[in-house]
Amino acid sequence: MASETQFRQWGRNVIDIEKSALDHLYQFVDSAEFEQACELIIQCKGKVIVMGMGKSGHIGNKISATLASTGTPAFFVHPGEASHGDLGALAENDVILAISNSGESSEILTLFPVIKRMGIPVIAVTGKPESNMAKFAQIHLCIEVPEEACPLGLAPTSSTTATLVMGDALAVALLQARGFTKDDFALSHPGGSLGRKLLLKVDDIMHQGADLPVVKQDISITEALYEISNKGLGMTAVVDDHQSLVGVFTDGDLRRVIDAEVNLRTTAISQVMTKHCVTCSTNILAAEALQVMETKNINGLLIVNSANQPIGALNMLDMVKAGVI
Structure with a gap:
């Protein structure tokens, strides 16, 4: 049985590793690709369609929700369901934000020929610049991390944190570029406490x-x-x-x-x-x-x-x- 000291040390180790991962991420936000991704989304006449499998899907759901609530129309489409009809949600004016740490998610790669035929641009978010997803996409946002916080190197930990932060960086940069205000935020959150504070007269x-x-x-x-x-x-x-x-x-x-x-x-x-x-x-x-x-x-x-x-x-x-x- 682990001691209290060990539990605390293990917890601190996770935080230290993930902090290091975010320090490593800084270089990828401070890049031409990040700026290009923001410009592509700003110019998008449709919606941002976020895709991801497994843990990347959970992170993708959160990113799409953050985008939607901060002035960038977005929603999440499950890649597995997309192959069975949900791909019909895509339109030619949309932008795809495809997330996969390995960059080799078969469920997403299967969709790429159809996406390419529709002429929809893709922003790939992966930890592998040499991956097939990164090569297929018009823009690649790297979320490579030095190591996962999981001692086995298996459970997505640092990589999902880096992906989430990259998504937040996109959403907030777009928010500021659009001049999105508290009143705008309240309009999409009428049931929340902020909405009540900003809308109630x-x-x-x-x-x-x-x-x-x-x-x-x-x-x-x-x-x-x-x-x-x-x-x-x-x-x-x-x-x-x-x-x-x-x-x-x-x-x-x-x-x-x-x-x-x-x-x-x-x-x-x-x-x-x-x-x-x-x-x-x-x-x-x-x-x-x-x-x-x-x-x-x-x-x-x-x-x-x-x-x-x-x-x-x-x-x-x-x-x-x-x-x-």
Whole structure:
């Protein structure tokens, strides 16, 4: 049975070997072939079709997903299935990104005559520049590694890491060349937390209509507390006879009023409310509203229209429920 020290040492050895593999990879990214691959994909009018068998296939799936989510239309086609109909997914404006550490994947090589006949350019990603895949392809990206982290030299470890990093290098270089932004990223990730932060606006999550807590400035504190309790936001907007916002009354204001021993039944809300309260408009992002709340150290925010009339309200709990926090 191995000791704890041995487990740790073996783990460190793997990291050291794979770090060395990435240092070795640098020369292949800093090459004319890498630049040519980027230019070919940038000019592609169709999609990037990623192919790979076994572990290369798993890496290929991830690379295609990264490309697709960063502005380069891409998807993965299994080479084995391609020979049985999935090759129909290819079109003449596409680019093939074929991955094989050995460069001799028979399932991919079988497809090359058909790919060549269709006139589709191929970028081969292999660890063997002299391999058949490298020779057939228009562009070859080398992912050669000094050694695998597996002591048997059999399990793909350093080579799959190098392939994944090469794919990331392609995707990020293309992202920057396209001027791809956070907003673009959010459009392809509407269900993710980043998408929610970048796409959700205040009016998507604010309480409005009958759910908006609003009271007139001449009512008593007690009456205002009923409104706060019924609407459940820990605050209420206070308006004048023209429905214009004149202040806000919050749970924090209530604590200060109680400490001052103010008569809740006879004192008008206008005498104890917070004037010149923080507000925002509906056209800002929920993430921007959150930043305002954090900067001002407040738990709730009123949303007003151009006439300074309250039309919505939200609090930190709404931000949490919407996934903005």
